[in-house]
Amino acid sequence: MIVAIDGPAGSGKSTVARTIAQRRGFIYLDTGAMYRSVTLACLDNQVDIADTEAVAHIASNSTISFASDNDQTQHVYLNGKDVTQAIREERVDSAVSLVSAIPAVRECMGDLQRKLGEQGSIVAEGRDIGTVVFPHAEVKVFLTANAEARAHRRAVQRDGGNAAQADKAVSSEEEKQILADIERRDKMDSTRRVAPLTAAADAVQIDSSNLTVDEVCAKIEALIDAKSSQNSSEGKTPQKAEISQQTTKQPAKATPKKKVKTTSGPMPWWGNTIADYHAHQIPEFPLGARIFRWIAISVVAIFSKLMWRWTVEDRQKIVEATKERGVVLVMNHVSMLDPIVAYLTFVALGLRIRPIYKDEFNDQGPLGKILAWVGGISVRRGTADLKALRNAQHTLESGDSILVFPEGTRIKSDDEPVTIHGGFALMARMGKAKVLPMAIVGARDITPRGHHIPHPKKVWTKVGDPISFEELGIKGRKEQAEAMEKVAMERVYALRDELRKEHPGHF
Ligand code: DC
Secondary structure, three states: EEEEEEEOOOOOOOHHHHHHHHOOEEEEEEEHHHHHHHHHHHOOOOOOOOOHHHHHHHHHEEEEEEEEOOOOOEEEEEEEEEEHHHHOOHHHHHHHHHHHHHHHHHHHHHHHHHHHHOOOOOEEEEEOOOHHHOOOOOOOEEEOOOHHHHHHHHHHHHHOOOOOOOOOOHHHHHHHHHHHHHHHHHHHHHHHHOOOOOOOOEEEEEEEOOOOOOHHHHHHHHHHHHHHHHHHHHOOOOHHHHHHHHHOOOOOOOOOEEEEOOOOOOOOOOOOOHHHHHHHHHHHHHHHHHHHHHHHHHHHHHHHHHHOOOOEEOHHHHHHHHHOOOOEEOOOOOOOOOHHHHHHHHHHHHOOEEEEEHHHHHOOOOOHHHHHHOEEEEEEEOOOOHHHHHHHHHHHHEEEEEEEEOOOOOOOOOOOOHHHHHHHHHHHOOOOEEEEEEEEEOOOOOOOOOOOOOOOOOOOEOOOOOOHHHHHHHOOOHHHHHHHHHHHHHHHHHHHHHHHHHOOOOO
């Protein structure tokens, strides 16, 4: 169960989220504390906040972790140091909106937040939890309160009091200053380009100006209960049982003590999920997986070359096209040999490519794991698989390429109807990459109908010229993606027809 609580500063998110997490035995995730920690690290290291690259470097090289002490107070650690108090200082308040507006920082924090979300039921609070970090959260709440109420709560909090004690007196001068600061931050957080503070379309809005903490919690818990019963009746994971079990067995110790690094550094040797491999670049894979990859490459290269004597025309075009960043390689799909040829061609040129494969393979014994070990990224077809899109984007940005078969499944005859899956154009757009067409001929009858044993054959492939979005000369995201889909596949089929002409009788 993922509970996403978004809202502006001082709306009561933290108190409410923490309370619900404790009651339900869920993980509590204060995402604002993470942006604050990065800000503190920048300030302490005299990093100019305007230097976005330097700030992003700090974000990806800091270790942020949470742990709760015996009385359930959550502590925030930055590179092992307790910064729970320091991240609430005024200097952090003033700079954090600028830091959290940097896309690379948000990506880094978002990845870390999603990782934490994989560890169990979670209550996460922030600005973009229901919209960007966990768009599929079961319960989404957008918590608001008028600016005066929010300023008062912050003033009480800064005075060392409990923000929930609304009647505690504080200096009105201080409150005025906090109000001005809150209004300034609200404006920055809501108008920034990346992941601005907005309510998700399916979020339940709650105004906490005149409600107590208990009243707000009761409303949200009612939503959690309703969702749990709905899940149970639909036969999904029995959340209610899970919740009550956690609450009775370990009511107080549910907050995670795990330290999670924000670096995407080396992965541990054991226990990695397929998703871990997707989220990391190939050079970051554990040594075991990298050794496996080289053994697999050598064995498959020798076997496939002997069996099918495949050749690649114009492979130099790949070198040219990948000079600046990775490309999205698209190909017609006729046999299991196609990904092998494309993959090995890149390897032979000293380049890396990650095949995109359908996630059904993840359920087919060790196949999904093997594909992940060699760098494959699975995608849920027919949906906007944001995780896969983001992983593909990161791959292209890192200089590696992506291999996509837009036809989806192997096409065994020219009469078969073909549906083109256009996700590749979106990946190229997100990764600001070119699309490189390639075609294969001769592999279709490697295993003729009715046969399981592959036949030795000769196979030809040909690389085309890269296609950039600029050269399409079309405005508008959707229109550009549609045009790219069409042009790229036309080029693939044109290359295939050229090969068929050169090698008559082969398909
Ligand atoms: O919730 P908070 O005041 O501790 O958040 C600190 C800052 O971090 C705030 O200016 C908004 C930003 N933030 C964000 O941009 N996205 C989040 N998910 C959480 C916080």
